[in-house]
Structure formats: structure tokens, C-alpha cells
Amino acid sequence: MVVSECRREESSLKRRKLWEEPMTMEKGSSSAYIGPMGLIKRHEFVRVIIQCLSSLGFHKSAFCLESESGICYKSKDFEVLEPEILNGNWEDCIKCLSGIKGLTDETRSSALFLILQQCLLEFLSHGDVSTALAFLQKQVSALKMETDKIRILAFNMLFKGSGEINSSISELRKKLLGELEKLLPPPVVLPERRLEHLVGTAVVSQIDSCVYHNSPGPVSLYEDHCCGRDQIPTDTVQILAAHQNEVWFVQFSYSGEYLASASSDCTAIIWKVLPDGGFTIKHTLQSHQNPVSFVAWSPDDTMLLTCGNVEVVKLWDVETGTCKRTFGDHGFTVSSCAWFPDSKRIVCGSSDPEKGICMWDCEGNELKAWRGMRMRKVLDLAVTSDGTHLISVFSDKEIRILNVLTNSEHIISEEHSITSLSVSADGNFFIVNLNSQEIHMWDVVGKWKKPLKYTGHKQHKYVIRSCFGGFNSAFIASGSENSEVYIWNRQRSKPLEVLSGHSMTVNCVSWNPRNPQMLASASDDHTVRIWGPVGTIISKEETIPNPCIMHFPLCTY
Amino acid sequence: MEYDPRLYEQIAVSDNDTHNIVLSYLIHNCFKETVESFICSTGIKKPADCLEDIDRRKRIIKFALDGNALKAIELTEQLAPDLLEKNKDLHFELLSLHFIELVRSKRCTEALEFAQKNLSPFGKVQTYVKKLEDLMALLAYEEPEKSPMFHLFSLDRRQMVAEDLNRAILAHTNQPSYSSLERLIQQTTVVDRQLNQEHGKEGQSSFSLEEFVKKKIRTSTQEFPSKGQKQDA
Numbered sequence: 001m002v003v004s005e006c007r008r009e010e011s012s013l014k015r016r017k018l019w020e021e022p023m024t025m026e027k028g029s030s031s032a033y034i035g036p037m038g039l040i041k042r043h044e045f046v047r048v049i050i051q052c053l054s055s056l057g058f059h060k061s062a063f064c065l066e067s068e069s070g071i072c073y074k075s076k077d078f079e080v081l082e083p084e085i086l087n088g089n090w091e092d093c094i095k096c097l098s099g100i101k102g103l104t105d106e107t108r109s110s111a112l113f114l115i116l117q118q119c120l121l122e123f124l125s126h127g128d129v130s131t132a133l134a135f136l137q138k139q140v141s142a143l144k145m146e147t148d149k150i151r152i153l154a155f156n157m158l159f160k161g162s163g164e165i166n167s168s169i170s171e172l173r174k175k176l177l178g179e180l181e182k183l184l185p186p187p188v189v190l191p192e193r194r195l196e197h198l199v200g201t202a203v204v205s206q207i208d209s210c211v212y213h214n215s216p217g218p219v220s221l222y223e224d225h226c227c228g229r230d231q232i233p234t235d236t237v238q239i240l241a242a243h244q245n246e247v248w249f250v251q252f253s254y255s256g257e258y259l260a261s262a263s264s265d266c267t268a269i270i271w272k273v274l275p276d277g278g279f280t281i282k283h284t285l286q287s288h289q290n291p292v293s294f295v296a297w298s299p300d301d302t303m304l305l306t307c308g309n310v311e312v313v314k315l316w317d318v319e320t321g322t323c324k325r326t327f328g329d330h331g332f333t334v335s336s337c338a339w340f341p342d343s344k345r346i347v348c349g350s351s352d353p354e355k356g357i358c359m360w361d362c363e364g365n366e367l368k369a370w371r372g373m374r375m376r377k378v379l380d381l382a383v384t385s386d387g388t389h390l391i392s393v394f395s396d397k398e399i400r401i402l403n404v405l406t407n408s409e410h411i412i413s414e415e416h417s418i419t420s421l422s423v424s425a426d427g428n429f430f431i432v433n434l435n436s437q438e439i440h441m442w443d444v445v446g447k448w449k450k451p452l453k454y455t456g457h458k459q460h461k462y463v464i465r466s467c468f469g470g471f472n473s474a475f476i477a478s479g480s481e482n483s484e485v486y487i488w489n490r491q492r493s494k495p496l497e498v499l500s501g502h503s504m505t506v507n508c509v510s511w512n513p514r515n516p517q518m519l520a521s522a523s524d525d526h527t528v529r530i531w532g533p534v535g536t537i538i539s540k541e542e543t544i545p546n547p548c549i550m551h552f553p554l555c556t557y
Numbered sequence: 558m559e560y561d562p563r564l565y566e567q568i569a570v571s572d573n574d575t576h577n578i579v580l581s582y583l584i585h586n587c588f589k590e591t592v593e594s595f596i597c598s599t600g601i602k603k604p605a606d607c608l609e610d611i612d613r614r615k616r617i618i619k620f621a622l623d624g625n626a627l628k629a630i631e632l633t634e635q636l637a638p639d640l641l642e643k644n645k646d647l648h649f650e651l652l653s654l655h656f657i658e659l660v661r662s663k664r665c666t667e668a669l670e671f672a673q674k675n676l677s678p679f680g681k682v683q684t685y686v687k688k689l690e691d692l693m694a695l696l697a698y699e700e701p702e703k704s705p706m707f708h709l710f711s712l713d714r715r716q717m718v719a720e721d722l723n724r725a726i727l728a729h730t731n732q733p734s735y736s737s738l739e740r741l742i743q744q745t746t747v748v749d750r751q752l753n754q755e756h757g758k759e760g761q762s763s764f765s766l767e768e769f770v771k772k773k774i775r776t777s778t779q780e781f782p783s784k785g786q787k788q789d790a
Contacts, residue, residue, distance in 0.1 A: 129666045141699055158676060
């Protein structure tokens with residue numbers, strides 16, 4: 001803070017008078033309280049503005065405001081303390097500091113410690129050993145310092161022989177002043193950048209209440225921030241009609257460049273997302289004998305796992321579309337699988353209670369298994385993005401969260417059947433769909449006693465899946481048995497939007513991790529729909545039996 | 558552990574052993590005249606250079622006990638040039654002794670300068686930091702003997718340092734650092750404790766030498782006179 005340097009002409013006597021009664025001496029408007037509800041003290045407001053002007057570099061303006069308003073940025077205490085430190089009047093300094101009211105003992109002793117440290121350093125650097133010791137002994141007994149601080153002060157004297165300092169004395173004193181400014185509380189010293197902080201808090205609060213908020217970046221101060229529904233996907237932009245039967249699963253790759261869909265027609269399709277927002281088929285993966293109900297992208301997006309309810313697991317190369325490996329046989333059917341972040345290890349959960357959960361490497365070697373009497377059918381499982389937790393859903397009401405590193409586990413018991421599980425991108429939360437038409441969100445570490453609940457969709461009999469999505473994973477989307485897609489803002493339990501378009505049950509949804517305005521849904525009506533914000537060209541519903549898709553370019557990205 | 562007293566009587570203790578135990582104790586503690594007279598009285602062989610070595614060591618240890626650590630260091634360096642280098646902890650303790658003496662005699666300025674010159678290298682090593690903080694804090698008090706660090710002035714401390722120095726010098730001249738008597742007492746205590754633990758006897762883990770000796774002497778004189786007892790020389 002360089003405000004003092006601009007004030008050379010003003011006499012300090014006049015200044016001191018101004019501090020005594022800040023409220024009655026103010027020039028300008030007479031009210032002491034301002035703001036919409038009269039909650040803000042005018043002189044505090046002005047003081048904060050002066051600080052802000054200085055921190056933005058407008059020192060002349062800051063000085064002008066001080067004289068015009070009669071309010072001084074620096075408190076009386078600080079105005080006395082500052083020159084004493086800069087001039088090295090240590091005795092006076094300590095007296096002043098001891099006299100400042102409103103300090104906790106801890107703050108006061110920390111401040112005294114800093115001052116003593118600088119003072120001793122200065123004496124010793126001049127070779128003034130006996131003065132240093134005498135000063136130290138006097139202050140220790142007068143101030144009743146804590147033993148710990150005394151020890152450190154004394155210890156540091158070992159290294160401060162004469163002529164051993166790197167910076168100049170005045171630089172060190174300025175540094176000391178800076179440290180004291182950070183230490184001393186208001187009203188003696190204001191916290192740094194106070195106005196920015198206050199405005200920032202208001203902005204953050206507005207963003208938090210903005211239910212449609214779906215993009216990063218700064219917001220304008222001119223109006224209270226509030227996004228419209230054109231920020232989130234609400235309209236069908238494309239229909240992908242290549243499957244011959246019900247589409248049960250859909251998921252974007254981590255890079256957002258691909259979409260995988262799985263169908264009861266026993267195939268899975270890898271779609272490529274084009275730069276203009278359109279989709280084309282990259283590969284159709286055809287070697288399963290039974291319906292494919294689940295896919296999982298490797299974290300590096302080079303491989304895809306597919307599996308089905310009564311079907312083996314296949315590992316596919318995304319680039320070539322060839323099947324690299326098949327895991328298991330008709331004895332071991334896998335209901336769900338997940339990757340570890342190294343893209344080298346896979347966990348699979350079996351619908352056969354005796355098989356439990358297995359961890360494999362990509363070559364098919366079994367690395368670990370969780371089996372045993374307590375194992376029941378595994379309905380779904382997931383691994384958090386940092387690889388620390390393995391979450392599994394057991395038939396049909398139990399969720400087990402295992403910390404893979406410590407091997408500790410905690411269990412959540414739901415009251416209704418769970419059909420699916422989805423983990424947030426940051427690995428801190430997960431959601432489960434229940435047959436009671438609720439989606440429950442829990443925290444991974446297990447601190448929450450109750451879940452957050454989301455309702456509005458329909459789910460009685462089928463496996464319906466949901467997902468996190470949007471900027472900062474602020475939204476949840478889910479399929480529904482009434483052929484609609486539901487979107488919630490995580491903070492509200494009632495749906496934000498209901499998207500119509502499908503003609504049959506929507507089984508699964510996936511939000512593009514790189515494009516917060518692109519959502520995909522998979523339905524029993526044999527199609528995958530791509531949704532985008534209002535304002536993009538609305539598609540007409542057309543299902544085409546060949547792998548050739550109608551698409552309309554997205555305007556937004 | 559309680560054993561049948563007769564078991565003890567079956568063990569013969571040779572004169573040679575007892576004399577060596579006593580001699581080792583006397584040498585360890587630098588009782589030069591007693592050593593000479595003991596050797597005369599018992600007729601055992603005098604170890605080579607024994608008396609000169611005791612003399613040298615005794616001087617050094619006395620300086621340390623008196624608080625003249627610098628002289629003790631000087632003589633130790635003469636006797637064994639790399640001993641202190643190899644025993645950093647000991648070196649530190651000796652330097653600290655000198656520092657403490659300076660503070661005690663109110664020569665604080667000298668003490669600080671001494672510390673800056675000789676103790677600051679230790680300050681860069683984490684293991685010495687806490688001890689150095691204690692030492693340096695003495696300078697902060699007008700009456701250091703009333704400070705929380707007053708224990709640094711105690712005689713016990715000086716004795717411990719002197720003893721450590723004694724052991725280091727003995728080790729350096731290829732003599733045992735512990736006298737056989739010490740070791741025997743330590744051995745008995747350890748074994749007794751271990752046996753008590755194995756036999757599950759709680760509360761009997763503290764071995765009292767006095768109790769032990771009292772019991773054993775009383776028992777043997779009551780029940781088994783004369784066999785195995787020796788006349789005084």
C-alpha cells in the first residue's frame with residue numbers, strides 16, 4: 001500500500017483529528033448507513049473503496065477520496081505503528097503494539113515476535129551483541145512471552161552474525177510491515193482486497209442460484225446474473241437410428257469425441273462426434289451373441305468394454321473396431337464393468353453370486369477377486385476417477401463403497417431396489433436410480449447420513465440410468481419409463497426440464513463431458529437422440545433403418 | 558524369580574573372576590591409588606599402561622566435571638584426534654557445557670559469540686535443533702536459573718556428559734566402555750524381568766538390587782554355612 005507516499009503535504013495533526021469521530025466529521029451525505037437495507041456503515045464502505053482504488057493503482061484518486069471524505073484508509077493505531085517500524089524505534093513500536101485494543105493474545109504475541117525478530121537481527125548485524133541480548137532479556141520478562149517463541153527467537157540468533165543480511169534494512173522493515181498488515185485484524189488493518197472479495201461473494205452467490213448456469217467464465221456486474229433455459233440441452237438436435245432393436249446404453253467417451261451405444265440387437269456402435277456437432281458411425285461392433293446392455297470407455301479412450309446381462313465381456317480397440325479379447329465364458333456373465341484410471345485394469349461384476357467381483361488386466365490375467373459368502377449378485381459397479389474407490393451395487397438394495405487403498409469399506413442400505421449407479425466426474429459423489437421413482441445422491445467418503453433425492457421421472461420395472469453432466473457437473477439427467485428425459489439442477493429435487501421426443505422408455509442418458517450443451521439418450525424406440533439448447537435447428541423425427549443419419553448442425557459449442 | 562537357594566551354592570565363583578570384576582570397576586572410574594593397592598594385595602597381573610592411561614583419562618574427566626569443557630576437549634583431541642569427530646553428539650554436549658558455564662558466569666555476550674562460532678554448524682542438523690533452542694533460550698532470561706531451562710545447569714547433566722566422554726575414550730583405547738560390574742547388574746536385572754514376564758508375574762518387573770542381595774545373603778548364611786565362602790584377603 002503506497003497511500004502514505006501521496007500524503008506528504010497534509011499535516012499529521014489535522015489527520016489525527018479526523019479519526020476521532022469518523023461519523024460526525026464526514027463530508028458529503030449525512031446518513032451513517034447506506035445500502036438497500038441500511039446495513040452498511042458508510043465510513044467502512046468509503047474506507048474499503050479507498051483500499052480498492054489503491055490496489056488498482058489509482059493512488060492519486062485514493063488520496064483525493066481520503067481528503068474529500070475525511071475518512072482515512074489507515075487506522076489511527078496503524079498510522080502510529082508504521083513510522084516506528086520503518087524508522088526502527090523498537091521500544092515505541094512495542095509500546096504501541098501492546099496498546100492496540102481488540103487483539104487476541106495470540107495475535108499480539110505473534111506480532112511482537114515478528115518485531116523482536118527484526119530488531120534482534122538488526123542489532124546483531126551491526127555486531128551489537130550485548131545490546132541485542134539486553135533488549136531480548138528485557139522484553140522477554142516485560143512481555144511474558146511464550147516459551148516456544150522465546151526458543152525460536154534465541155535459536156535464530158545463532159545465524160545472524162554481523163554483516164550477514166542479504167537485503168537492506170529498510171527493505172526488511174517494509175517486509176515486516178507487510179507481514180504485520182496481514183496479521184493484524186480489522187479495524188486496525190483491513191484484509192487485502194476487501195471490496196473485490198465482497199463483490200466476488202455476491203457474484204458467486206448469484207451463480208449458485210442460477211439454475212440454468214452451464215458455462216465457465218466471468219459474468220457481468222451490471223445485472224444480477226441469471227441464465228435462461230437456452231443454456232442447457234432441451235431440444236432434439238439429431239436422431240441416430242442405426243440400431244435394429246431397443247437401445248439400452250449410451251455413453252460419451254472422456255474426450256467427448258465419441259459416443260458408444262449398446263443395443264438388444266446384440267451390437268454396439270461407436271459414433272464419432274464431428275466438429276459441427278453431427279454424428280457419424282465409426283464402427284459397428286458385431287460379435288456378441290446376446291444383447292449388449294453395458295459399455296465402458298477406458299480412461300484414455302483407446303478401448304471399449306462391452307458386456308450384457310447373460311453375455312461375456314469383450315474388449316474392443318476403438319481405432320480399428322476389432323475385438324481384442326473376450327473375457328469369461330458362458331459360465332461367467334458380467335452385468336457391469338469399470339476401468340481403473342491407468343487404463344490397464346478392469347473390474348467386472350457378475351450376475352452370478354458365486355463369481356463376485358473380479359479385477360483383470362487387459363491380457364485377461366486375474367489380478368484380484370472379491371468373492372465369498374456375503375457376495376450377492378452385482379448389479380452395477382464403478383470406479384472413481386482417481387482410482388481410490390470401488391463402488392458396487394448388490395442385489396438389490398445394498399451399495400458398497402470400498403476404499404481400494406486402505407481396504408476399508410462402508411455400506412449404504414437403500415429401502416428400494418436399485419437399478420443403476422453413476423459416479424460424478426470429480427469422484428466425490430454418486431447417484432443411484434431406485435424403483436421407487438427416486439434418484440438418490442450420496443457422497444463417496446460416507447459422511448452423509450441421508451441422500452439428496454430427485455424425483456419427477458417414472459421408474460417401476462425397468463433398469464433406468466442417470467448421469468451427472470453440464471458445467472461443473474451441476475446437473476443430473478435421467479431416462480424414464482414415460483419416454484421422456486428428465487433434467488435436474490443438483491440443488492433442486494424437482495426437475496428443471498422434461499425433454500419430449502422419444503416414443504418409448506428412455507433407458508439411459510449420457511452428457512458430453514467436453515460439451516456441456518450436448519446430451520445423448522437411448523430408448524426402446526431403437527433410437528439414440530442428441531439434445532442441444534433451444535435455438536439450434538430442430539430435427540424432424542425420422543427413423544432410417546440403414547446406418548445413415550439425419551443430422552442438423554449445432555450452432556453452439 | 559525365586560529359585561532354590563541351593564542352586565546358587567553349586568556354582569563356584571573363582572577368585573580370578575571376582576578380582577577382575579573389581580579391577581575393571583576401579584579402572585573404569587579412575588581410582589588410581591586403589592588400583593595400585595588392589596593389585597598389590599591380590600597379586601593379579603597389572604594390565605599394561607594401565608596407570609598412565611588412568612592418569613590421562615582422569616585429568617580429562619575432571620576438567621569436564623568441573624565445567625572446563627574447552628580444556629577437556631583440547632586434551633581429548635591430543636589423546637585421540639578423531640574421537641570427537643566420530644562422536645558428534647558427545648562433541649556437541651561438551652561444547653554445550655562450555656556455553657552453559659559462560660551463561661552461568663553471566664558472560665552472555667561471550668556465550669552468544671561462542672555459540673555463533675561453534676554451535677551454529679549443529680543448528681543446520683535437525684536432530685540438534687531442539688537442544689540448541691533450549692540452550693539459546695537461556696540467553697533470553699535475565700535469571701536463567703529461574704527459567705524453564707534451569708535443568709541445563711544441573712550437576713547431573715555434567716556428570717552424564719563426563720561419563721559419556723569416559724566411555725568414548727575407553728572405547729577409543731580398545732577398553733570396555735562399561736565395567737563388568739555394571740554389566741553384571743544390568744544382566745541380572747534384564748534376565749529377572751524377562752523371566753517374570755514369561756511367567757506372567759505382573760508388578761514384579763522392577764528389579765531391586767538391594768532386595769536381591771539382602772535376600773540371597775540372608776538365605777545362604779542361614780542354611781548353608783561355610784561351603785563356597787571365602788576368607789577376606
